[in-house]
Amino acid sequence: MIVYVARRMVTAVFMLLSIAFVTICLFFGASKDPARAMCGKPCPPETRAKVSAYMQTDQSAVWQYVEFVKGLFVGRTYGTGAQQVHCPAPCFGYSFPNRSDVTTLIAERLPVTLSLALGAAILCLVVGIGLGALSAIRKGGIVDRFSTGFAMFGLSVPTFLVGLLVLQVFGFMLNALPYSGFVSFSESPADWAWHLIGPWMVLSFILAAGYVRVTRTQLLNELSADHLVAMTARGASNRQVNRHAVRGVMVPVAAMFALDVTALLGGSVIAEKVFSLHGLGDLLLSGVNESDLSIVVGVTLFSAFLIIVGNLVADLLMPLLDPRIRRA
Amino acid sequence: MSVAEIQRAESRGTSALRRFLRKRSGVAGLVMLVVPLLAGLCAPLLVWIEGQDPSTLHTELLDPDGGRPLGVLGGVSADHWFGVVPVTGVDLFAQIVYGIRSSLFIAFGASILSIVVAAVLGTAVGYFGGWFAAVVGRLIDFMFGFPGLMFVIAIMAIVPPEMPRGLVLVLVLAFFGWTVPARIIGAQAGAVNARAFVEAARATGAPPWQIIRREMLPHLFGLVVVLFAMSLPGNVSVVAGLSFLGVGLRGDVPDLGKLLSDSLPWIYSGADVWYMLFPGAVVFLIVFGATLAGDALRDVLDVRTEDAS
Numbered sequence: 001m002i003v004y005v006a007r008r009m010v011t012a013v014f015m016l017l018s019i020a021f022v023t024i025c026l027f028f029g030a031s032k033d034p035a036r037a038m039c040g041k042p043c044p045p046e047t048r049a050k051v052s053a054y055m056q057t058d059q060s061a062v063w064q065y066v067e068f069v070k071g072l073f074v075g076r077t078y079g080t081g082a083q084q085v086h087c088p089a090p091c092f093g094y095s096f097p098n099r100s101d102v103t104t105l106i107a108e109r110l111p112v113t114l115s116l117a118l119g120a121a122i123l124c125l126v127v128g129i130g131l132g133a134l135s136a137i138r139k140g141g142i143v144d145r146f147s148t149g150f151a152m153f154g155l156s157v158p159t160f161l162v163g164l165l166v167l168q169v170f171g172f173m174l175n176a177l178p179y180s181g182f183v184s185f186s187e188s189p190a191d192w193a194w195h196l197i198g199p200w201m202v203l204s205f206i207l208a209a210g211y212v213r214v215t216r217t218q219l220l221n222e223l224s225a226d227h228l229v230a231m232t233a234r235g236a237s238n239r240q241v242n243r244h245a246v247r248g249v250m251v252p253v254a255a256m257f258a259l260d261v262t263a264l265l266g267g268s269v270i271a272e273k274v275f276s277l278h279g280l281g282d283l284l285l286s287g288v289n290e291s292d293l294s295i296v297v298g299v300t301l302f303s304a305f306l307i308i309v310g311n312l313v314a315d316l317l318m319p320l321l322d323p324r325i326r327r328a
Numbered sequence: 329m330s331v332a333e334i335q336r337a338e339s340r341g342t343s344a345l346r347r348f349l350r351k352r353s354g355v356a357g358l359v360m361l362v363v364p365l366l367a368g369l370c371a372p373l374l375v376w377i378e379g380q381d382p383s384t385l386h387t388e389l390l391d392p393d394g395g396r397p398l399g400v401l402g403g404v405s406a407d408h409w410f411g412v413v414p415v416t417g418v419d420l421f422a423q424i425v426y427g428i429r430s431s432l433f434i435a436f437g438a439s440i441l442s443i444v445v446a447a448v449l450g451t452a453v454g455y456f457g458g459w460f461a462a463v464v465g466r467l468i469d470f471m472f473g474f475p476g477l478m479f480v481i482a483i484m485a486i487v488p489p490e491m492p493r494g495l496v497l498v499l500v501l502a503f504f505g506w507t508v509p510a511r512i513i514g515a516q517a518g519a520v521n522a523r524a525f526v527e528a529a530r531a532t533g534a535p536p537w538q539i540i541r542r543e544m545l546p547h548l549f550g551l552v553v554v555l556f557a558m559s560l561p562g563n564v565s566v567v568a569g570l571s572f573l574g575v576g577l578r579g580d581v582p583d584l585g586k587l588l589s590d591s592l593p594w595i596y597s598g599a600d601v602w603y604m605l606f607p608g609a610v611v612f613l614i615v616f617g618a619t620l621a622g623d624a625l626r627d628v629l630d631v632r633t634e635d636a637s
Contacts, residue, residue, distance in 0.1 A: 307473060
């Protein structure tokens with residue numbers, strides 16, 4: 001068991017380091033000189049060289065990678081003397097156009113994205129597993145037929161279309177929900193939830209579909225498995241049988257959820273755009289529009305970090321759900 | 329083998345088609361996919377019949393105060409089938425049919441490329457197994473660590489202006505699209521590889537290429553077709569989604585996602601809902617149709633597409 005945990009953690013760290021390597025080499029290696037945008041016009045070569053040295057973009061990609069990883073643990077200092085700026089650990093880079101370290105920018109936006117993603121995750125698990133279980137128990141019934149159609153819809157319709165539709169119907173036609181804005185949880189939990197219902201609906205609608213399908217298929221498989229048929233034959237109650245069946249469903253659902261952290265983050269980029277929320281996705285897009293490479297790289301790597309941590313958590317939960325993994 | 333059996337064996341392809349046509353959802357999906365597809369392919373012809381083009385400004389059809397199209401349904405008329413775009417007065421139908429062209433072209437390209445890569449790698453994994461399968465498996469795990477859409481957005485940000493963005497989109501989507509299909513094909517190919525007839529072929533001294541081509545590929549063909557059909561709707565929505573976010577195609581190219589993104593302020597103000605509804609309905613038709621058709625195809629060809637991991 002300890003070996004299992006240790007191995008997973010080493011893999012996660014290794015994955016993070018390799019993804020950071022690929023990302024930094026790709027972005028600082030392939031893109032135009034980020035110093036050119038900062039140096040203004042006209043930009044004589046010697047000024048540009050100075051700016052480039054100041055931003056530390058004149059070095060090789062591998063050197064930048066090493067500095068970046070070092071910055072995560074001990075922080076990073078740009079320039080010397082009066083122009084010196086310090087980016088404290090964990091440093092995800094420094095955005096010169098914004099005069100702020102990327103970590104601070106991310107920290108400002110993170111509550112929005114986390115609220116969005118966590119709420120949507122809970123909603124989609126409840127709805128997805130609930131509908132899937134109901135349709136497996138009453139196979140061929142009304143709920144089953146409804147949720148099969150629902151799953152088909154959710155699996156195919158693009159997030160932004162659902163978003164636009166929810167915005168149009170609930171925000172403008174019925175005037176039932178706010179169509180933009182974010183209220184922090186500490187300010188007013190009720191307002192916080194009220195402003196996020198729309199985006200939650202959109203994100204969870206898209207993601208729930210997969211859970212409906214997996215739960216339904218898996219539960220049907222479980223219920224017809226030999227050990228449960230034998231249980232029923234011996235006179236166990238439905239309740240007891242279901243309790244055993246649920247165990248078999250939890251493992252694939254957890255595995256699916258680990259992969260869906262990526263979809264959750266990607267979906268929230270679009271939901272943020274539709275509902276004008278200022279989260280991580282919005283930060284990334286602003287970095288793209290202002291050609292601010294340090295924001296683009298910082299947000300991308302931070303998202304990779306979230307995804308890998310999510311995967312790690314799922315990996316560590318797995319042996320608790322399935323004893324076979326614990327023993328292997 | 330009786331005559332009837334031989335005939336049945338020979339008509340395997342046609343019977344699959346017949347079974348597909350018997351599925352109502354599949355046929356409906358196919359129609360939903362093919363009608364916009366044909367409209368995109370015949371875009372110049374359709375726009376010529378309509379008597380418009382995708383760039384002429386019709387400012388006379390707009391409300392001078394605010395630039396909202398005059399008339400019902402966003403200015404729908406015999407001359408402008410889907411009305412006109414607010415502020416510029418460009419014909420919306422022409423924009424949409426030309427937009428289908430670019431969006432579907434990219435999505436098809438990305439799906440074809442990713443499935444070809446997945447088929448080659450997956451078959452190789454199934455045939456060779458061992459350390460090769462382990463390396464590819466690790467590589468796929470590694471790819472899952474990338475923050476999908478966010479990474480694609482980031483890449484689109486650093487594409488040099490002289491590179492064709494459409495081609496870059498195809499490559500980037502294919503780069504992220506091959507992983508899951510490769511894993512599924514790999515698992516299936518491994519199962520086929522373990523079967524007796526492959527063993528028999530190997531025992532007769534058949535070379536690897538022949539075993540893969542003659543013994544394994546026929547058993548994987550259905551799966552590959554289904555995986556292609558299933559990857560298509562996802563790619564269509566990502567292409568539209570990227571343009572929606574403002575990082576997809578740029579310039580004057582008509583594009584479905586761009587139309588939807590431009591329509592946002594008009595829904596916010598409630599002034600012209602139709603500007604969103606027409607392109608939105610087309611994207612929906614394509615994506616939903618492709619999903620329905622893919623699903624029916626999976627049932628007809630009877631392949632399992634659950635990830636084996």
